[in-house]
Structures are given as structure tokens and as C-alpha cells.
Amino acid sequence: MDRRRFIGVTGAAGALLQSRSASAQTAAPPEQILPGVWKFSFGTPEKITPASTRHYPPAESGFNVLPAVSACPVAVHAAGSRRGYLLSIPLAPNEGVYGLGLQLQSFIQRGGKKRLRVNADPKMDTGDSHAPVPFYVTTAGYGVLVDTARYATFYSGGKKRKKAAGAAEPSPEQSAISPNMLPAAYRRSSFGERTEVLVEVPEAQGVDVYVFAGPSMRQAVQRYNLFSGGGALPPRWGLGMSYRVKNDYNQEEVLTLAAEFRDRKMPCDVIGLEASYLTHAYSSSFVWSKKFPEPAALTKQLAQKNFRLNLWEHAFTHPTSPIYEALLPYSGDYEVWGGIVPDFLTPEGSRIFAGYHEKEQIAIGVSGYKLDECDNSDFTGNWSFPEIASFPSGADGEQMHCLFGQRYQDALQSVFEKRQTRTYGLVRSSGALAAPYPYVLYSDLYDHKEFIRGLANTGFSGLLWTPELRNAANPEDLIRRLQSVALSPMALINAWYIKSPPWKQVERNANNADRFDPNWEELEAQCRAVMEMRMRFVPYLHAAFVRYQREGMPPYRGVVMDYHDDPQTWPVDNQFLMGESLMVAPAFAGESGRSVYLPAGDWFDFWSGRRLTGKQRIQIKPPLEQIPIFVKAGTILPLAQPTLHTDDPASWRLTVQVYGETPSAVTLYEDDGSWNPSLAEVALAWNSERRSGSLRRSGGGSGPRYEVAEWKQIG
């Protein structure tokens, strides 16, 4: 992972065509700044934007895997006014729009309006999100990034200009999808009309817009992710199971639980502590409380059992924190929960904050963080700094909200980079150009279906998301949620308000009163099987993340991203693609069955091995122990031997399943866990005639090596 401080994208003095009248729109000629990436510059862009404050440079070598594109695929027009800057980007009939970050309540964005505001309580589909991203991608195979740290409003084709007097209504094309496939609010929008995306950037007197060519939808996203710096590659242990203990656990209780996980054979790589390990949490002191008298001993004892330790915190710094006084000049002018808000846009603020974390936590073996509440809950929770706040860096509160999640990740990333140690953590807010940061988004919301939509949606915007498991309505709900968790970027059980693992008792109060389910051992066994399934997928997932890092290919993405030529896939937000070859269609508690759309090509049921024909919608009744997974015909699928943690050498031992007649070779990567792993490539291939598989290794270091224990031909 090559990393150097990087400020802004070079080039583009650009013809700054600026108009103060919203009616007189003008087009600036775009400049190609990277293969298939064009930059439009309008007016005088603000000083503080995602691109101007970024620290990762584009991952230039990654563009080599993408086809050459000679012309910018779309024109952007813009005009300024007292309101700010208004962009207009044409939208063709039957061109679907996706993205805009972690939108939990909508998927197709065409026809809707979104105001991209950082917010922790996105209970309505307004654009409020933990991680709004001013980037969209369309089924026509290009993406558009509006480089702003403002609450920009995107009207994605839903507004119609008045006809001139006497003008005839242009006849629309036939809509490629029926209105009932759209969210209720968007149904009036005709997919068949020629229209435009309007983007209003408030306050700005200019703005840069980046256009990412495809030609396919997913290649456009790849270019966006590569422009961002390439995707994050988690350490292997980050792909194991994570478990966060109850908020009030002490050091001894943590170790007891860790031992129980090993005794009971429940896989786990990471244990997380919640707020009460600190002397002061809201705001945070960052100082270990008396409950944790020997944190260095804790990390050491956990490490001996192959556990990593992850720590909760947020950035608001309590007056009792040792860094409070030093941070004071590098903080915003409003308090949050009695603490100050570090200005991570100032090098000094970042350094003071990061330095203390290094000394007291990372140096003694803390593996990573859960960065809570870096979003905002101004209406329903009434916390975080106001938009009118100002910061020493020159940012106002609105800009800071748009960048706070990324820059907070960056501040801590600087320590891991300095120590050449990989991390994988959680964050509650992120935004544009965040792909290189090894952090997974999560939420206090808890709707299982919205959580799955999150998995499909984040892939459009260079984000990762976990549908974390907390408690459950009943054992079925527990299993169904755990299955979704187990196939997500971070397989996280967040037991922060229950004393014992949820399989002992799903109901919160009973759990905390030690009233265990009479059948808890049976439920534990079912959960163990789900967690072991996760461990089997670690090599496959790791390879998908290597492609995320190198080629910008999102490891998790909506079905439409790979099949945008088929409008049937456009509204599919309850299935997602995982890696190159798998499609997951989670089952939900209380539902006896569900329908699944299989795109073109043959597919195999992962569990039964049954072959299914694509380009059809099927009805399934998945048994409780199975989360529906479909394997693309032609796949060579490596599955690890399930282990209790990723340090176990047995986790490198593979069963390789071969689907269909002429499978393509698949590549795995041997990762020794170092900062810049050599990543020997291991190609697994299948000779259909001889019905035998082969493993070919190229490059590589001294770390552990994959071996194939068994080849299995399916179907």
C-alpha cells in the first residue's frame, strides 16, 4: 500500500467559464487528467473540497487494466448565482442513476431528489446519510463526481422545465422499467424521457466536476475508486469474525469471554471494547479507565490467543483528556458534549490526536478503532457541531461535516502507516474519495432489509458497510442477520448492550439477567456453522479486496453494476454481488420464502449444487441454516478450512469447488500481513478434459502458502 501525502489533483487551469445568471449556462472544455477521467472546472472552486484535502494520490497503475476511452462520455454545464453553483448534466431516456453514498432507503436514484447531508438518523429518504457521496454512476456507463464539501442537492432527472408557449410535449421513449419497480416517491418520473441531472452546490462560487468513463458501469466505478487511491485491503484477520463486548465489561471479563470463544469453538479474530473502557466517553478522554488496569497485558494476552483488540471512541475531546489543552488551538469554535472538535484538516490537530493514540494504544498492540459519532444528529439527537461552526483550517461546520469522517480515518491511518501496520476498523461517517481507508461503515439503525440495501448501494460509491448483528427478535432473526453479517465486508457481532453472546439469549433484558435460552447450545451450534461459513470464504474475499485495491473493483456491489444491460436488474436492492462470482440473496426472519432475480448466464445454488438458468426470477424457500448464495457458471471457488481465527495455518488449506464445464482460472493472493505484502499470486485452474485442478504460484514471500486439499466438481 503505497502512500504519500498528496494535495489535490494536478493540472487544469481550465477555462473558468463563470456566469452569475442561472439561466445562461456555459460549458467548460474538460481536461483529461487520467485515462478515462475528465475534469471540468467552473468558476472559482472552494479551497476546501474532497479532492483538495485528499491525502491519497490516484492509484495510477490500476488504470492499465481498463480499456482506453477517447472522449468524455458526458458534458457538464454550470452556472453560478447568489445561491451557489448549479450544474446540469444530461440524462438520456432509460438511463438509470445510482450512488450518492450510503443511501439506506433508496437504490435507483433517477427521479428523486437528495440533499447530501451527513446525518446519523437517516429515517427518511432525503439524502441524509452517514456517508453521503457526491458521486453517481449511470447505466450508460459513466460516473460523475461533484468535488464539493457542501450539502449539495441532486435532482436526478425528476424535475421538468416548463414548455415554451405552444410547444408540443416531446414523445418519450417506452420506459425500460415499470413504475412499480421504483420507490413510491419516484414513480411519477418517466424513465423514457430525455432529462437532466441538476446539482446545486450551495455557497460555492465555482466547482470542479470529474467524469469517469466506463465503458461499462462497473468500469466507471473502478475508475472512481482508482482515482480515489484504490480500494482498501484489510489484513486477513480483518476478514475473520469480530465481536464487540458489552459496554461495561472489565479487563477480566474480556479475557474470560475470549477464552469462552476458544473453548466453545466459536470463530473470532477481533474483540472490540465499547465506550466504558474510557475514563470519560461522551466526550472522550482517550484514557483507559480503572476497569482496564493493564491494557498492555490485555492486548498481549489476547494476542496469545490470536485475538486483535479494537477500541471504540469518538473524536470529541473531553477537558480531562491529556491532549485537550494542546488540541484547543486546533479545534472548532463549538463544543460537542462538553468536548472540543479536533480540526483534522490542520496537520497539528491530526498529529496531536494521532500521536496520543499511537503512544497509549497502538504501540501496545491495539489493532484498530471504531470511530463512532463522527457524523451528526442535529435534529433528532441534537449533538455535533453546527454548520455555522468555524475551524482553524478555514472550514466551516458544513464543510467539516462533509469531510470529518474521512479526515478522522486519515488521522489514525497516519499512525498505522508510520508503524507499517495494517488495520481494519469501523467508522460511522465517510464520504467522497474514501475507498483507500480500511474502515467499514455501520449504523444505529437496525432494519435488516435496509442493511442489505446498504451492501448493494455502497459499492457504487467506494464505501464498505456492515449490517452488524446486535440482539434479535427471535432465534430465526438472529440466524438470518448473522448470515448477512457473515457475508459482509466486516463480519461483526456488536454485543455492546448484551452481557452474553446473543445465541445464549436473543432478548436483551433476559440476556443481561443471565436467563439463557433452554436451547442455547443448539442455537450456538447453528451460529457456529454460520461463522464457519464466513471463515471458508476468507481466501475468496481477500482476493476480491486485492482487486479492490489494485483495480478499484468493489468487492460488494449491486447486481445492476455487472448487468446494467438488463433492466430487470435495475431495481434489485435485496441481492448483492460478492467478489467476481457470487451473488447473495439474504433471507429475512418471518418470511417463508423470497424471489431472486438471476441475471443472464447459468447459476449454481451454492448449497445444493443445482444448476439454474439465468435471466429469470425464481422463487425460493431457503432452509434456516442456508443463506441463499448463487455461483456463476464457470467459477472456480476456493473455500478455506474453517478455523477459529485466521492465524491458524489450517486456514490456508483449500477445498476448491468447480462450477460448470469450462471454468476460468481464479487468482488468490498470499498475504503475509505486512504493510506492503508481496502477495504471491496463486492461480487455480481446472482442466475439464482431465477433470483435474492445478495450482500455479508466481512471486511471493516467506509467509504461509495456500494448498489445495481437495478439488470438487459441482454440477
Place this chain on the structure above:
Amino acid sequence: MDRRRFIGVTGAAGALLQSRSASAQTAAPPEQILPGVWKFSFGTPEKITPASTRHYPPAESGFNVLPAVSACPVAVHAAGSRRGYLLSIPLAPNEGVYGLGLQLQSFIQRGGKKRLRVNADPKMDTGDSHAPVPFYVTTAGYGVLVDTARYATFYSGGKKRKKAAGAAEPSPEQSAISPNMLPAAYRRSSFGERTEVLVEVPEAQGVDVYVFAGPSMRQAVQRYNLFSGGGALPPRWGLGMSYRVKNDYNQEEVLTLAAEFRDRKMPCDVIGLEASYLTHAYSSSFVWSKKFPEPAALTKQLAQKNFRLNLWEHAFTHPTSPIYEALLPYSGDYEVWGGIVPDFLTPEGSRIFAGYHEKEQIAIGVSGYKLDECDNSDFTGNWSFPEIASFPSGADGEQMHCLFGQRYQDALQSVFEKRQTRTYGLVRSSGALAAPYPYVLYSDLYDHKEFIRGLANTGFSGLLWTPELRNAANPEDLIRRLQSVALSPMALINAWYIKSPPWKQVERNANNADRFDPNWEELEAQCRAVMEMRMRFVPYLHAAFVRYQREGMPPYRGVVMDYHDDPQTWPVDNQFLMGESLMVAPAFAGESGRSVYLPAGDWFDFWSGRRLTGKQRIQIKPPLEQIPIFVKAGTILPLAQPTLHTDDPASWRLTVQVYGETPSAVTLYEDDGSWNPSLAEVALAWNSERRSGSLRRSGGGSGPRYEVAEWKQIG
């Protein structure tokens, strides 16, 4: 009702202290523009604001009833930046903040943040509202109007500036109310601290701020209402019952239903038609459909039975409308539902729109309108014009949204004014300075408790609100909702989606399938009793509205407004004051009882006549047929003989109830229904020694006269 076109408030060149830095705040000396009303001018205010576009002048004579105040009660500071204009207004410890328009989900505003955006789906407590008003009033007895047509953000004391290095935390006063009396989101806010209201006005380069002295809270609101032009005085018939028929009714069905109301002895003064009476509704053609072949005959036949006719519409004008071509140059640049948006800020747009309504509807006897969808549903419903729209008047979409409701009311009001005919109607959006318009707000939302909070809240902001009754969960819910409706500014049953009156069947589908409740006649009798109760209160309500018009006294208001010295009243949002002497505490279906806070002084239970001691919270179990009403000791309460409509001469016959030992005289007003009624004053007084009442009339015209049939001493 004296009315002349009036543009802006005179005076105040004002010292325009303008700073472009948000940190350097400066105070401008305010100018007293009316008794107890000061104006602060900052920077260069926008051209289009509520005050600059108003058509009613302040009701100057009304200020005579209010005490003189020599000094402006609060200082306003302001500073400009690229973001717009930021105001700071100090807030003392234990100073409660109220207002900001029709907020359905919160009451005390101190501690919260509200962005005042016009929206039809206010499902979260963000400031979205059918009728946001940039005016607040505090328990310290003054009000503040920020004269802006922008989505201003009000931080009502919930944000805390960073302490200087080494500064000690100032010790707050003890909080006058406990945190659990506040909405969850505001609980962290300490009432005991010295803080500030911050108001951010986006885009503006200056802003005028008006401060209204009290000295009491309600006097501050009176000054605001008088500044607005004084409150609306509905015609007497407007205070009777209103009933809206099912959307698909035809002319014959309307007449049949009207006859049924008279036959069944169900009081009703106004019948309303919904969308389908038009040839095209979404958007509106304003042309009678074939279902109504003889609209002039319809109004005539209804009038013969003493019914008025009210018509649904919205302003978005369909291409088939006869006024479409003429309106085109006076409309915004975006369509809504395929129709154009009239620019009511242009005299031509208003005139074209109003003229057609006069000719085709008002001239044939239509009594008023229900102005639907003049708000906005940009996220959940995806309709109405975008904020980036522009209008011939120079307004952008954001400004137009802030003013659209008021200016739409004004356009139609101009016809009634011209014809010297009073009206009373419904509107779904309103805003600042709207008190003179005889329109009542309503909503598609339907939470009974939120609807009652609306009654308490609108009184702070010069608005009227009806908790309209549609269908009901069960007969109990029907009665409870109807009782609340019967004690609201407009007693409206809105049966737009049920074929028969709800007492025949509360369940929508069964109602439309003519499956009546076996006990419907019993339920009808219960509803009749509630509707007759409404008719008894008409003289009392009419007098309260006269005071609204003349003195700015809100006829409906939160309890705190009259009792702000008692912090126990501060959070009371499920009771309201009606007129000078009554307090209503509605009962809700499914709840066997409720608690009621009685402010200081003795009170009488309206139903039992039992005397209750004030300054205590009591628990009551109201029988189904009674909505809890409490009468202040010392009240002379005139009640009319219940009639089927207000034209009935018997409606002038009074039973006068006398509460307590030394009651104050009460004044009623004899209203002949004309545009400028002479309003003879009728003073009702009680001689305690002789135990006899008297009626004294002064002034007056040739209309009907009140007479007292009976005096009753209660308690």
C-alpha cells in the same frame, strides 16, 4: 376589515452595520416602528421577504389596547459571510422558546435546531412544516421575527461555544423544568444556562429583524399579529360545521347528502367538493367537469338549504386550463404535475388566476376554497417546484416556497375583497405575517396527539389549524377526534375518501361498500351531540375571533402563553386555551384517562360544574361523550341554542352560564356577515348580589340580535 395594498414597513434607513466575518458581530441600533415593535436592519436585505411582499398593513389601532413599552427588550447581533447572514440573540437562563410555525412534533423549542422548510410530510422534527414561520416568542415576554423567505435555521440555545483556554465553566442556574419535560432530542440542553438563539439565513447579504415587546408573552404575540395586519375574522357560517364529500360525488349526490344532513338533524354550514369536480385535477384545470353540469344551480340549491359551497384546488395550472396561455409568462420555469406554477408575486399572475375564479366560481356563489398542495413534497412525494426554480417576479424556488401559501391566499382574497364578501377556507401552506388571511391549515398526517399539539403551537405564530376528521380506527376514535375538531378553528369532517358519513361506518372499505355499522344511528346521535356542542360555542368563538382581528389575541393558544410565569405550563402541549376563558384537554381513543394541568386560579369542569383548584395536575377519566373543558372562575360563558346552521335565527338565542362569585362582563359582537360588519357590542354582565344578569348593547346595525333565553349560575 380594512384592506389596502401595502408594500413593506416604512422607515428605518437604519445603520447598516455589515460585517463579512462571522466572528466580528455587530449590533445595529433598532428603530421603533410601531408601539413596542423595533426593527433591526443588517446589511442589504433581500428584495423578496415576507414584509416586503405583504399586502396587509399593520393593524395600528390595535396597539392601543397594549401597554406602552419604552425599550427594546432584546438586542440582536448579526454578521454576514459567504454562507449568508448569521444572527445571535441572547437567551437568559430559564427562558423558554416557542413558535416557529406549525411544528407538529415539538412544542418547547429551546435546545433544538429547526431548519424552516416548507414541506407536506413533516414526519421528523427537523423544522419541515406546512407552515414554518421565522418568528419565536419566549417566556421572557418578547417575540422575534426574522424577515426572510429563506429556509432559515434556528438554533434555539442548544449549541455551546468553546471555552477559552483555562476558562472556568460558568455555573448555570437551577433549571426551572426537569429534562424529562423536554423532547428527547432537547434533553441535553440545560435550561439553566445563559446562551443564545442563533439564526442562519442562507444566501442573504442582509436581513431585517423585528422585535415585539410584551411585557407578557401573549402581548408579544398580539403585537406580532397586529403587525401582520390583525387576525382573520371568519364569517359566522365559517364557525359552523364543515363537511367535505367523497372525491367522486356528482352534483346530484352532493344535493342528496345535503338533504340527508338536514333530515337527520346533523348540523352543517359548509359543504366542500374535492378534486374530481374538475375536468383535470393534478394539475388543475379549474373547469367544472361533466359531473357538475349546473354549478350555479348547485350553489343556489345549497344556499336555499343554508349550505355554503367550498371548492378544492391547487394552483398548478394544467395546459387545458383556460388561463394556461395567459399565465404562461407569469409562471415559474419548472412544471408541477405537467402544469405551470403561477407567480403570485406578479400582479398579472395573481389577477389572471383570481379573475377566472371570480367569474366561474365566486360569482356563482362559491363561498371559499381549500388550497391544497401549495406546500412541497420534494423528498417523499417528489412533487412541487425545485428550490432552483426561478420566477418572473425575481423570486427563486426557495423564496417562492416560503411565500407561496400566503400569496396564493392573497390572490383569492383579492376577489372576495373586491366583491366585499367574506370567506373562510383551508390552506395547506402558510407562513409569516399570515394572520389576516381567513384560512385554516390542515394536513395529510393523522396523529391525533400531533394534531392537538398543532392547536397549541399555531397560536404562537399567527396561524389557524384544524385537526380534521377523516375516518377512524373505531367508534371511540371517531368521537374523540370529532370532539377535538368541534373545538377547533374550523370544525371539519373531511370525508373525501368515504362515501357515507363516518358515523355510518368508520372503516373506510366497509363504508364505501355501504356496509353500515349495525349501531350507526346510535353513533350518529353521539356525533350529533358533539356537533351541537360546536354550535353552542359559535358566539363565544366569534367573539374570540373579533379579538384576534382587533387586538391580535390568538383565539387558540398553548397554555404557557397565558401562564408563562408557571414553568409547569411550559411543556403542556396536549391542552390548549380557546378564547379568553376556556381550556380544553382532549381525550384520546384507547386511553381510559389523562392528566390535566390546571394553572393558577379556580377552574370549573364544564360538564359537571364542579369547582377545581388550580396550580395542580389532576387525573381525569372523561366519559366518552365529554371532551374535557375547563372554565376559568369568573367567566360569563354565552352558549347558543344549537341549530343546524348559523343562518337559523335561533342561533342568536343564548343560555349564559356564570362561573364563580365575581364574574367579569363578557362582550359578544353582532355580526351581519357583511364585508365590514358594524359589530354592535353586546356586554353580558352578572350582578352577584342580585343574582341576575344583564345584556347591554352599544352601536350596531340592522342584523340579527343576541338575546338571552336563560341565565345559569354554576358552582
